[in-house]
Every structure is written in structure tokens, then in C-alpha cells.
Amino acid sequence: MFLTEEDRNEIRNQLGQLKNETELILFSQKIGCEYCTETEQLLKELTETLSNLKLVVYNPVLDETISKKYGVDKELPVIGVKSSTNPNTENVKFLGIPAGYEFTWLLSLINMVANDKYPLQPSTVDEIRKIDSLLGLKGAELELMVFVTPTCPYCPIMTINSTSFALLAKNIKALLVEVSEFPHYAQQYSVMGVPKTVLKLKVGDVIKEAFIEGALPENKFVEKIKEFIEKNM
CATH class of the missing domain: 3.40.30.10 (Glutaredoxin)
Structure with missing residues (x-):
């Protein structure tokens, strides 16, 4: 388990009720990927914490069409995002597990896509x-x-x-x-x-x-x- 109940409450307070239905996309495989299992577990716990957020997992070999769409090949894990309210979500990819300080990036990504909140002037x-x-x-x-x-x-x-x-x-x-x-x-x-x-x-x-x-x-x-x-x- 990555997220404690305290973590979950803090995430809910930070992001609130997500406005737009959003998918976190994970390209992963069981064999030959050191951090795929951990990344999937982290994203699963996050989607269990927030409503209107779900996780979809693809295998780049079995799910070739969408893997090509996101430009995913052999380097895994890869995290993407999808929402019907933003046509540019395919522009963003994260290679690896967003742990440590990069978990902040993951929460910010969700806030931008799901709540239309951009941290820009x-x-x-x-x-x-x-x-x-x-x-x-x-x-x-x-x-x-x-x-x-x-x-x-x-x-x-x-x-x-x-x-x-x-x-x-x-x-x-x-x-x-x-x-x-x-x-x-x-x-x-x-x-x-x-x-x-x-x-x-x-x-x-x-x-x-x-x-x-x-x-x-x-x-x-x-x-x-x-x-x-x-x-x-």
C-alpha cells in the first residue's frame, strides 16, 4: 500500500470533487518491467480515492493500436491521461513511476484535466x-x-x-x-x-x-x- 488514509483525505481535500470524468492510462506488462507492478498499484489506490477518476491498463504488445497512438514502444511503465473535455491529453506522457516529489506532478495533472485548473498566470x-x-x-x-x-x-x-x-x-x-x-x-x-x-x-x-x-x-x-x-x- 502506498497511500495511507491520511494521504487519501489530503488528496480529496486538495482536489475536491472532480468535475470531468478522467482516465489515467497505464502502459504496462508483467514481465521485464521493474516498476510496472508498483506503478499500477499506486494509480489503482489513487483512482480508488477519487470519484470520476478511473484507471485503464494496456499492454503495448496486446493493445497495439492505442500504444501506437500514444507513441509507446518498449520503454515501460508509461502513464498517460484521457478526457473527453480536453483534446490535447495525448500530448502528455510520463515514463516511470511518479513517486516522491513527482507525485505532486500526478496530482497536478489530474487537477488540470479533471478540474480545468491550470497553475499558470x-x-x-x-x-x-x-x-x-x-x-x-x-x-x-x-x-x-x-x-x-x-x-x-x-x-x-x-x-x-x-x-x-x-x-x-x-x-x-x-x-x-x-x-x-x-x-x-x-x-x-x-x-x-x-x-x-x-x-x-x-x-x-x-x-x-x-x-x-x-x-x-x-x-x-x-x-x-x-x-x-x-x-x-
Whole structure:
């Protein structure tokens, strides 16, 4: 058991009655996945705590169609979210178990999708929508790849903001990676500390990258994104 009764009461007080029916989606398998069982148990306890929230578990081999839709291959577990009230939920994925400080991200994800509550300033929302429109006009896509660990107190700043941006924008995706579970990413992207964010701009077959070390407040994060896009598009 992950959640005590005290934890459950605190979660209910924090999120209240969920307004929109929401699904947590878990891509998992029993064999060859170190944290799949624990992740499923954590999400199950959370969905038992909140009404209007349910868990759907898929196997990427048996459920090939939806796995392709979410871009899930062999790296597991992967957490996604779905709601009929938000067309951009497929833009968000978390690789690994959202334990430790990243449990804050999970609760924030639910609050955004189920209650339409985004932890952003109105000016930030406006800027993200402008960026999304520009990306759409150019046929481009921006991916925010954020590397985190459960013991990092600053990581949720970047995972929550990246998730907010992706849920508000058709052309922005958030890929959040618990890097200690996927060490090949640490090697590939030279992750020496967390949070580390990779900005990936895809225009046709061309991919441009930039890196942000550490946590930034939302306005500075948006400025970095705008500068990166203006330089490369």
C-alpha cells in the first residue's frame, strides 16, 4: 500500500470533487518491467480515492493500436491521461513511476484535466496559445522532454509547467522521464543533474534541440521557448 488514509483525505481535500470524468492510462506488462507492478498499484489506490477518476491498463504488445497512438514502444511503465473535455491529453506522457516529489506532478495533472485548473498566470496562457498558433502555421511540433528523479524537489516545477503547456496546445508535447529508471537517456542527453529539459523543435524532417539546466519560473520558461523557436523557424 502506498497511500495511507491520511494521504487519501489530503488528496480529496486538495482536489475536491472532480468535475470531468478522467482516465489515467497505464502502459504496462508483467514481465521485464521493474516498476510496472508498483506503478499500477499506486494509480489503482489513487483512482480508488477519487470519484470520476478511473484507471485503464494496456499492454503495448496486446493493445497495439492505442500504444501506437500514444507513441509507446518498449520503454515501460508509461502513464498517460484521457478526457473527453480536453483534446490535447495525448500530448502528455510520463515514463516511470511518479513517486516522491513527482507525485505532486500526478496530482497536478489530474487537477488540470479533471478540474480545468491550470497553475499558470493568464499572461502565460496567452503566450502558450500564441506559440501554438505559430507552430501550427509552420507545420511544426515542439516537444518538452524533462528528466527528473523522485528525490528532486525542484523537478515538479518543470514537469508541471511542461504538462500545462502541452495540455493547452495542440502542437506542444510533454515527455517526462524518471531518468534513474532509463539510464540510457542520461547517457544520450548527458544528464548530470535534474531537472534537465530538452527542447525539440520538429519542422518536417528537421529536428533542432536546445537544453535548459535546472528549474525556471513559468515566465522565464516561456521566454526560453520563444527564443528557441524564433531562432530555429
